[in-house]
Amino acid sequence: MALTSLEAVRGAWLLDPEDLPEDSVLQGLIGRAERLLRGLSPSLGDRAARDPDLADRVQDVVVAMVLRVVSNPEGVRSTSETTGPLTTSVTYGGADPGQLFVTDTEKDLLGIRRGRRRQAAFSVSMRPRR
DSSP: OOOOOHHHHHHHOOSOGGGSOOHHHHHHHHHHHHHHHHHHOTTHHHHHHHOHHHHHHHHHHHHHHHHHHHHOTTOEEEEEEETTTTEEEEEEOSSSTTSOOOOHHHHHHHTOOOSOOOOOTTOOOOSOOO
C-alpha cells in the first residue's frame, strides 16, 4: 500500500524529535500498520488509490497507530506514585497498550466493517429442499 511516509509520522510528532526512534524502526511500524489495515480490508489500497480523501484518512490512521506505539513502547497501562510512605505501581498489558491496533472510530473512517462476520462454514439452510 505504502500510503504513509516517514515525514508524515515525524510531522505529527509533537514532542522532541530526538525522542522518536530511528527511521528503520518507524518504517517497520508503518509497514506493519498498513499490513494490518490490508488484512482487515483487502480492497483498502485500491479504494485509496481511487479516492484521495480516503488515502489521506489511511495516512492519518497509520500515523496515529504508529504514534500510539512510539509514545508507549513498554505497554504501560497505568502508573501510580506516592511519596510518603513510598508507593509505586505500574500496570502492564490490558487492551493493547504498546501494540499496533485500530480503533473502532478509525475503522469507521476507513469504511472497514466492524464486528464479527457471519460464519459460513458449517451453516445449515433452514429452507426445505424442493
